[in-house]
Amino acid sequence: MRITDYKKQKPAENAKDALAKAKALQPVLNAVVTFYEDTKQQADAADAKAEGLLRGVPIALKDNVSTKDVRTTASSRILDNYVPVYDAAITEKLRDAGAIFIAKASMDELGMGGTNLNAYTGKVNNPWDVTRISGGSSGGSAALVASGVVPMAIGTDTGDSVRKPAAYCGVIGMKPTYGRISRYGIIPYASSLDHVGFFTRCVEDAAVTLQVLAGRDDRDLTSSFEPVLDYSNHLDDRIEGKRIAILDNVQNAVKDEESLKQFDTLMKSLRAKGAVIEHITLRNDLMQALLPTYSILANAEATANHSNLDGIRFGMREPGASVEEVMINSRTKGFSPAVRKRFVTGSYSLFVENQDRLFRKAQKVRRLIVQELEKALQNYDAVIACAAGSIAPHAEDTSEEKLSQTYLVAENHMLLGNFSGYPSITVPLGFVGGMPIGVSLTAKPFEEQQLLNIAAAIEKETGLADQTAEVKA
């Protein structure tokens, strides 16, 4: 069911059905941290919003979206008891548009991860094969959309945390241009790389969602004044004349023949429809540098961003003999080892003696990478590549190090979208061994309409709009 279908039905029915399904699937998927208990009241309020673009549509929020009076944990132990006193900017926008919140979805702790194995409430399972991972960090949101619980869920994307789980779960995952959607009220990972994004099962729903979420917010100084368009009414799936560049660095790194074959088939059919498809290669040393650069920058920002989590004013507090000890104990017990490791990395790169050769250097490399992408996009409407190096792996043989070592470029190329802030989307491409795969598209800043239009053309070719994984409760 699409957003338009939900809008034709009674909000209260939508809310009831979605909540029931979410609860039924919870033992299987483990995608939810907190269920909303006031969906009936929300539905009544939504009912009155006749013009709302999401009137009566049940949705899920990643658990790093601040929701007043509703527990928001970012899947971290240290925030397990945290109930925000304020709504995020997008929480307000979604409510104003008539959306009904069903659940707060699981994520990798504080957004740090790409597997959703590192959530305080446990791993999230892939709806297409529950022995496999959903991907992360927005894994809960991806799983809830893929399994048909909700037509849309909010995610956030610092490295590829919307677009990777979207590929693994066979749904659309979009992050628009940096600054297109306000980050006010999003528990951060790394401020200069964090984007609000979302999952849907069709491009049309993605267009509607973007329209609701986009726009300047004075509380987020990095948010843009760029006008918001009527993306859904301007959707145009004609691909003729579009110039698309295949990112060969990625394609050469992908080992799976079946994925490559399906990708080629798609390219052929787009070409047949009149698209200009060419190959480009970005500097390989820069592509190799994506991950190390990211881990320095993201974790340096993160170590400061999360210094507020000290157990003093909110969150879980561990006892101690002094204020300092309370902080140390709360932080030691409040974060998982994986998160503490990232803090240490980030902190190390900021030490006075290391800043020049690590943090500052990483900032310079980031600029070089962005310039390289900018140059490549001068002649094209979008860059395209396989979203991931493989299908979603099994939970037991997954570790991020392992994935990245095997597929350094194939697994990390979507960082291009975070470094540059350019709009980027993952669109389902097909299935390999019963598991979904996707393609990743990146366009020039604020060319979300262009991106959505190309995505719509691809969706038309693959015929994979509206697909839902049948999960047995």
Next chain:
Amino acid sequence: MSFETVIGIEIHCELKTKTKMFSSAPVAFGEAANTCVNEVDLGHPGTLPAVNKKAIELAIRAATALHCEIDPVVKFDRKNYYYSDLPKGFQITQQFHPIGSGGFVEIDTDNGPKKIRVNRIHMEEDTAKQFHLSNGTMIDFNRAGTPLVEIVSEADMRSGKEAAAYVEKLRTMLYYLGVSDVRMEEGSMRCDVNISLRPYGYESYGTKTEIKNLNSISNVQKAIEFEMARQSDLLLHGQTITQETRRYDEASRGTISMRKKEGDVDYKYFPEPNIFPIRLDDAWIKSIQENLGELPQQRKVRYIQQYGLMERDADVLVAVKELSDFYDEVCKYCKEYKLIANWTITELNAALNKRNLTIQENPCDPKYLGDMINMIKKQEISGKQAKIVFEEIMNGKDPQKVVEEKGMKQMSDSSALLKIINEVLNNNPQSIEDFKNGKDRAVGFLVGQVMKASKGQANPALTNRLIQEELKKR
């Protein structure tokens, strides 16, 4: 052997804005604890800073008055450290690109004017206030996020007196600019002093100590003088100075060690990613700079050059902006600038003091005071009468009415006075005789008699002159 003292000062000054540096919560002093806060000030997850434009304007005002070069691109950085009074675990400050740099302040010293160089002025946010009690620590976040400027001097001061003059100069200037309340006792202006000694003629610096918690200008001077003596004593006894932070203890009038500095803390500064560099409009900067208003130094020069005041009086007036503002108001109604200065400095201050009022609560209508001083000048009332009139002015009464009601118009009409004088002379032949025999004090006695006969309304100077004239005629 004596040493040269080297002093540098860092001043933190709360900016007079309605809301906080990065949030829309109100800035207030003395409100109930934790009532002037929102999610941003408390560092709640997901909050973001929004820069207060007024704070930038005030910082530009201060930087301009300090002759600093303004950086038209405003950038902020994070200073990272954990402390319970720092909600975010980092402070947003301007480490790498201060809004103003390379300025100076001119102070008066015993050897004439001296320029104290200002290294930088930058914007940042204040921390929360902590209260350490026996059963725990209380934190009031009302102050958290209050806009501050930090003004860092070069190590150009050489005595406690110079340091005090520098702080006083800055304090008055910032107050005139409307930049800050500069209340040291309330902490809206805070002063940290770095002090070291070295033998005269040496270029390099000795080991310094930092003195914190100086809550008045006189304590700045006292603390420095104590510290000079302490360090000098140590050095003369062959001991070394420990680099440390000390505080001034009012009870013992000495400085006490707070903590040793074990190497520099690494604050891991890096650019604040949530605030893009803000390019200020040149026209906006210019309009701020052109509308600084009159600074204390300019005002002092005006008082001396245009109003002919003594430097001492000009200093007294300028030191308290409200007093000086009042003086300027009175000058709109009366041109007797020196007289006004006397009345403002002496009588007004005394009257306020008597009523236990501050200058901010001054009930005196400047027009009334001007009118009254005009009456004195025209000899309509005597100085003695004026004191009575002034009391009534302080109660809100129009001096004209007071004079009428009390019937205290001074007799300055020669013919009316002459009538009384001649009556007095007729009744006192002995005094005339005395005068003729060269006893001048007879005149004083006669003036007293005339004052008595006129019920105090006779103009004393005129009476004196007329009596002498009449005596000569007899």
